[in-house]
Amino acid sequence: xxxxxxxxxxxxxxxxxxxxxxxxxxxxxxxxxxxxxxxxxxxxxxxxxxxxxxxxxxxxxxxxxxxxxxxxxxxxxxxxxxxxxxxxxxxxxxxxxxxxxxxxxxxxxxxxxxxxxxxxxxxxxxxxxxxxxxxxxxxxxxxxxxxxxxxxxxxxxxxxxxxxxxxxxxxxxxxxxxxxxxxxxxxxxxxxxxxxxxxxxxxxxxxxxxxxxxxxxxxxxxxxxxxxxxxxxxxxxxxxxxxxxxxxxxxxxxxxxxxxxxxxxxxxxxxxxxxxxxxxxxxxxxxxxxxxxxxxxxxxxxxxxxxxxxxxxxxxxxxxxxxxxxxxxxxxxxxxxxxxxxxxxxxxxxxxxxxxxxxxxxxxxxxxxxxxxxxxxxxxxxxxxxxxxxxxxxxxxxxxxxxxxxxxxxxxxxxxxxxxxxxxxxxxxxxxxxxxxxxxxxxxxxxxxxxxxxxxxxxxxxxxxxxxxxxxxxxxxxxxxxxxxxxxxxxxxxxxxxxxxxxxxxxxxxxxxxxxxxxxxxxxxxxxxxxxxxxxxxxxxxxxxxxxxxxxxxxxxxxxxxxxxxxxxxxxxxxxxxxxxxxxxxxxxxxxxxxxxxxxxxxxxxxxxxxxxxxxxxxxxxxxxxxxxxxxxxxxxxxxxxxxxxxxxxxxxxxxxxxxxxxxxxxxxxxxxxxxxxxxxxxxxxxxxxxxxxxxxxxxxxxxxxxxxxxxxxxxxxxxxxxxxxx
DNA sequence: CAATCCCATTTTTTT
DNA sequence: AATGGGATTG
Numbered sequence: 078x079x080x081x082x083x084x085x086x087x088x089x090x091x092x093x094x095x096x097x098x099x100x101x102x103x104x105x106x107x108x109x110x111x112x113x114x115x116x117x118x119x120x121x122x123x124x125x126x127x128x129x130x131x132x133x134x135x136x137x138x139x140x141x142x143x144x145x146x147x148x149x150x151x152x153x154x155x156x157x158x159x160x161x162x163x164x165x166x167x168x169x170x171x172x173x174x175x176x177x178x179x180x181x182x183x184x185x186x187x188x189x190x191x192x193x194x195x196x197x198x199x200x201x202x203x204x205x206x207x208x209x210x211x212x213x214x215x216x217x218x219x220x221x222x223x224x225x226x227x228x229x230x231x232x233x234x235x236x237x238x239x240x241x242x243x244x245x246x247x248x249x250x251x252x253x254x255x256x257x258x259x260x261x262x263x264x265x266x267x268x269x270x271x272x273x274x275x276x277x278x279x280x281x282x283x284x285x286x287x288x289x290x291x292x293x294x295x296x297x298x299x300x301x302x303x304x305x306x307x308x309x310x311x312x313x314x315x316x317x318x319x320x321x322x323x324x325x326x327x328x329x330x331x332x333x334x335x336x337x338x339x340x341x342x343x344x345x346x347x348x349x350x351x352x353x354x355x356x357x358x359x360x361x362x363x364x365x366x367x368x369x370x371x372x373x374x375x376x377x378x379x380x381x382x383x384x385x386x387x388x389x390x391x392x393x394x395x396x397x398x399x400x401x402x403x404x405x406x407x408x409x410x411x412x413x414x415x416x417x418x419x420x421x422x423x424x425x426x427x428x429x430x431x432x433x434x435x436x437x438x439x440x441x442x443x444x445x446x447x448x449x450x451x452x453x454x455x456x457x458x459x460x461x462x463x464x465x466x467x468x469x470x471x472x473x474x475x476x477x478x479x480x481x482x483x484x485x486x487x488x489x490x491x492x493x494x495x496x497x498x499x500x501x502x503x504x505x506x507x508x509x510x511x512x513x514x515x516x517x518x519x520x521x522x523x524x525x526x527x528x529x530x531x532x533x534x535x536x537x538x539x540x541x542x543x544x545x546x547x548x549x550x551x552x553x554x555x556x557x558x559x560x561x562x563x564x565x566x567x568x569x570x571x572x573x574x575x576x577x578x579x580x581x582x583x584x585x586x587x588x589x590x591x592x593x594x595x596x597x598x599x600x601x602x603x604x605x606x607x608x609x610x611x612x613x614x615x616x617x618x619x620x621x622x623x624x625x626x627x628x629x630x631x632x633x634x635x636x637x638x639x640x641x642x643x644x645x646x647x648x649x650x651x652x653x654x655x656x657x658x659x660x661x662x663x664x665x666x667x668x669x670x671x672x673x674x675x676x677x678x679x680x681x682x683x684x685x686x687x688x689x690x691x692x693x694x695x696x697x698x699x700x701x702x703x704x705x706x707x708x709x710x711x712x713x714x715x716x717x718x719x720x721x722x723x724x725x726x727x728x729x730x731x732x733x734x735x736x737x738x739x740x741x742x743x744x745x746x747x748x749x750x751x752x753x754x755x756x757x758x759x760x761x762x763x764x765x766x767x768x769x770x771x772x773x774x775x776x777x778x779x780x781x782x783x784x785x786x787x788x789x790x791x792x793x794x795x796x797x798x799x800x801x802x803x804x
Numbered sequence: 805c806a807a808t809c810c811c812a813t814t815t816t817t818t819t
Numbered sequence: 820a821a822t823g824g825g826a827t828t829g
Contacts, residue, residue: 139819168819195818269819337818435816440820457818498805532805619819638817660816676817699814700820 082153086110086117093357094118096324098296100317100351102344103326106388107373107682108364108644111326115298116146118324119162120153122296130162132295134316138304139619140166142642163294167309168269168617171276174290175267176609181283182275184262189479189609191266192616196463197484198222198268205256216249224250225257229270230306230338234258263515265481273308280315291319301642302327302347306338323351329384330377333638333676335668341382362388364644366395369688372718373681379713380671397720398681399689402707406441406652406696413649414445416689417632420647424686426452429647430633432640432680434658438651439634446632456635457620466573466586467593471615473563474556474608476517477547483516490520493572496536501529517544543567556608557597564590637680648684650677653692653708677710690719 083091090110093103094117105111119135122128137143143164151159163170172192179186193201202218202225224247228238235258239251261267267275280287297317299305302325305313317323325347332341348354362370370390377383403409413431420429431442436458446453461467469492472485479485491497508528509519523529524538543566550559564570570590573583600611620639633645652658659673681688692707711719 166819272819333817334819336816437815437820494806496805500805617819636817657816662816672817697820 082117082120086113087361089357089359089361090114090117093359094121096355096357098320098322100321100323100347100354101325102302102347102351102354102356103324103359104356104384104386105326105328105359106362106386107328107331107679108362108370109359109388110363111300111328111359112142112146112149112642114359115300115324115326116149116153118298119146119150123150123154128295130159132293133298134163134170134294134296135298136167136170136300137164138166138301138642139621140169140614140617141619141621141624142300143169166617166619167305167312168272169613171272171312172613172617174276174279175272176613178279178283178286179275181286182279185265186262186267186275187265187479189265191264191475191479191482191485192272192613193261193266193268193484194462194616195269196468201260201484202253202257205253205260209252209256211249211253216246220246221250221253225254226270227338228254229274230308232307260483263481264483265479266484270308273306273312277308277312277315280312287315287318290316295320296322296324298324298326300326301331303329303332303341303344304334304339305343306340307343310340310343328386329382330380330386330675331641331679333641333672333679335672345382345384358386360386360388362390364685365390365392365682365688366684366686367392368395368397368718369681369684372398372688372714373678375715375718376674376681376710376713377678380674382668382671396687398714398718399687399722400711400719401689401691401722403691403693404695406438406693407445409651409691409693410441410445412691413442413651413689414449414451416649417446417451417647418449420687421451424647426630426632428645429649430635430640430643430645430683431649431651432635432637432683433651434637434660434676435652436636442634442651446634452629452631453634454624454629454631456624456633457639460618460620461589461592461623462615462618464586464589466569466589470560470563470569470590470593471612473547473567474551474559475612476544477551477559478609478612480517480548481515486516486520490540493567493569495539496532497540501533501537504529551608555597555601556611557594557601559608560594560597637676640683641679644683644685646685647687647689648680649689649691650680651691652696653677653690653711654696655706655708657696657705658708658710674710674713677708 083094086094087110090113093101093114096118103111103114105114115135119133122133123130135143135146137146143166147159147162147164150162151157163173165173175186175190176188179188179190199218199222202222206216206218206221228234233241235251235255238247238254242248242251261271280290294316297313299313304327313323325344327344329341329344332339332344335341348356365373367390370388374388401409401412403412417426417429417431431453433439433442439455439458443453443455445451462471469489472482472488475482475485476489487502490502505516505519505523508514508523509516512519512522514522520537521541524534524541527534529537543563546566547559547563550562554562570587573586597611600606600614604610606614620635621643624633637650656664658677659670663669663673690711692705692711694705695702696705697703
C-alpha cells in the first residue's frame with residue numbers, strides 16, 4: 078500500500094490502520110468510515126508489514142460484507158483476488174473450521190454435516206413437543222427454541238439444564254432440549270448455535286487444533302464487536318491467544334442484537350479484558366447531513382449504557398428532518414410512496430430505502446409502491462430459500478450428501494407424492510427405533526425384507542432408486558446439473574403443474590426453481606465451489622445477502638435490523654409509534670427501551686442526505702384497527718430539528734379519504750361502546766358453554782373478547798367469528 | 805392414501 | 820390477512 082493511500086485517511090483513521098498490534102478497540106461511530114479502516118488495515122498488514130493473507134482472519138457481520146471487504150482489499154492491493162485471506166461471519170468461519178476438523182471432536186459428526194436453518198429447527202421442536210405430549214399453550218415451539226438457544230450459547234448443555242431446571246416451563250423444556258440435541262447428532266446436523274459451540278469446544282478441548290489455528294491467525298480483525306456473544310468472545314480469546322493481535326471495531330450505540338445473545342458488556346469491558354489495549358475513537362461522520370446527525374445524536378444521548386462519543390461533521394446545511402403524522406397506516410404508505418416518487422426527480426430508486434420495525438409492516442408499502450409503479454425490493458421477510466419448492470429440492474441434495482439427514486428425508490419421502498402415507502412413515506420410524514438404525518436405513522430394511530404391502534414397498538423402492546442415483550452423482554456432478562437431474566428423476570416440475578391451485582400458481586414456483594438453478598450456476602462460475610459449500614452458503618445466508626447491487630434499480634424495503642451497516646441517500650423511517658418503536662415487547666425494561674432507542678438511532682444514521690420520519694394514528698394490527706400514539710422517541714429529538722409536514726398536495730389528494738377514515742373511526746368507536754360484551758357480562762359459546770367476559774379489545778369486526786369459561790378456562794375470541802352470544 | 809376444508813394462531817428483531 | 824396444521828371426506 079502506498080503512502081498516498083494512507084493520505085486519504087483522517088488522523089484517527091490512520092492511527093487505527095497503522096496501530097502496531099496487540100489488542101486495539103476502535104470505537105467507530107455511525108458513518109465514520111470503519112469499513113474503510115478495516116480494509117485499509119488488512120491492506121497495510123499485507124503490504125507494509127508483510128503479513129501473509131493466510132495469516133489474517135477478518136470477521137464480518139454478514140456474508141455480503143465479507144465479500145465486499147475481500148474485494149475492497151484486493152482493489153487496494155491491485156490484486157485480482159485474495160483467495161487465502163480468511164474473511165467471513167463467525168458462523169461461516171466456524172463452519173469452515175468444523176468441516177476441516179470436526180473428526181477431532183471424537184463425536185459421530187462427519188464433515189458432511191447438515192446446517193439446519195431456523196425453519197428446520199422450529200419444525201423439529203414442534204415435533205419433539207408433540208412426541209412428548211406437551212401441548213400446553215404456554216409452551217410454544219418458538220419459546221422453547223429460544224430457551225434452548227440461550228442455554229447453548231450460555232454454555233449450558235442439556236444435562237446441566239435438566240439439573241438446574243426449576244419451574245414449569247424449564248422443566249418442560251429440559252427433556253425436549255435433550256431430545257433435540259440427540260436428534261441433531263443422530264442426523265449429523267447442526268443448528269446455528271452448534272456451529273459456534275462445537276467450534277469452541279473443538280478449540281478448547283483439542284490442543285493441537287487450537288495451536289494450529291492460533292498459530293495461523295497472526296492478526297484477527299472483528300467488525301461489529303458490540304454484537305458479539307459470549308461464545309464468540311471466547312473463540313476470539315483462544316484464536317488470538319498466540320499472537321494477541323485482536324483488532325476490534327464496534328459502536329456501543331449500534332448494539333441491536335441483545336435478544337439473540339449479543340452481550341453489550343463485551344465491548345464495554347474490552348479495556349478491562351485487554352488492559353494494554355489501545356483505544357481509538359472515530360467521531361467524525363462522513364455520511365449524514367448535519368440535521369440528521371444532530372437529531373440522531375440527541376436521541377441516542379438519552380441512553381445510559383454508553384462509552385460515550387460525540388459525532389461531528391463538516392457538512393453544512395441540508396434539509397431538516399421531516400416528520401409526518403398519517404391518519405392511518407395506509408395513508409402512511411401512500412405518503413411514503415408519494416415521497417419516493419417526488420425524490421426520484423433527484424435520486425435513483427436504488428438510492429432510497431423504507432425502514433420499519435417489523436416485517437409485517439412491509440405489506441402496505443408494497444401495495445402503495447405497486448399502485449404507483451415504483452420498483453421495490455423487499456429485503457428479508459419470507460426468504461427465497463424458505464419457499465417450499467426450493468426447500469424440497471435442497472432437501473434432496475442435502476440427503477444426497479448426508480444420508481442421516483432425517484428432516485430432509487421426512488420432507489421429501491413423499492414429495493412428489495408417490496403413495497407413501499403417514500401410516501408407512503410411522504412404521505418406518507418405529508422400525509428405525511427397533512433396529513437402532515437411521516430412518517433411511519429402516520426404509521432400506523423394510524424394502525429388502527419385504528415388510529410392507531406391495532404397493533408401499535414399490536413406492537419406497539422407487540424412492541430409493543432415485544436416491545441411489547443421486548448418491549452416485551453427488552461427488553462428481555456440479556450443483557446445477559445435479560438439481561436438474563433430480564428434477565427429471567422425480568418428475569418434480571410435472572408434480573407442480575398437476576398440483577391443485579391451493580398455493581401460489583405453478584408458474585411462479587417453476588420460476589423459483591429456475592432461479593435456484595441459475596443461482597447455482599453463478600456460484601459454480603464465481604466460486605468454483607462444490608455442493609457442500611453451496612448448501613453451507615445457502616444455510617448461512619443473511620437477509621442482506623439477497624441484495625444484488627446494481628442488478629435492479631429498486632427502492633429497498635426492510636426492517637431496521639436488516640439495514641444495519643448500510644447507507645442510503647434517502648431514508649424513510651416509518652411506524653414511529655408507541656408500542657411499535659419501542660416495540661411493546663421490549664417496553665417493560667429500561668434495557669429493552671435502550672436497545673430500541675439504539676435501533677431507531679441505527680435507522681436514522683443510515684440516511685445521507687434526507688430523512689423522513691412517519692407514524693400513523695391508526696394502524697391495523699392482526700387485521701384489527703387500533704388507535705396509535707407517537708413514539709416517545711420523537712419527543713427526545715428537539716422539535717427545532719424536526720419539520721412537520723402535512724404536505725399540501727398530499728392534503729388535497731387525500732382529504733376525502735382522510736374524512737372517510739375519520740368517519741369510519743367514529744363509527745367503530747360508537748360500535749365499541751355497544752354493551753354487547755362488557756367485562757363482567759355473561760356469554761354463551763356453542764363449544765365452550767357459559768362464561769364471564771374478562772376484557773375486550775379492538776373494535777367493530779375486529780372486536781376481541783377474553784372470556785373465562787366455566788369449563789374450558791380463559792379464551793380469547795374474535796366476537797364476530799366465534800359464535801359468541803351475550804346472555 | 806390424498807385432497808379439501810376449516811379452524812387457530814400468528815407478529816419483534818435473525819446468524 | 821395469511822398461513823399451516825388437523826380433521827374430515829372422497
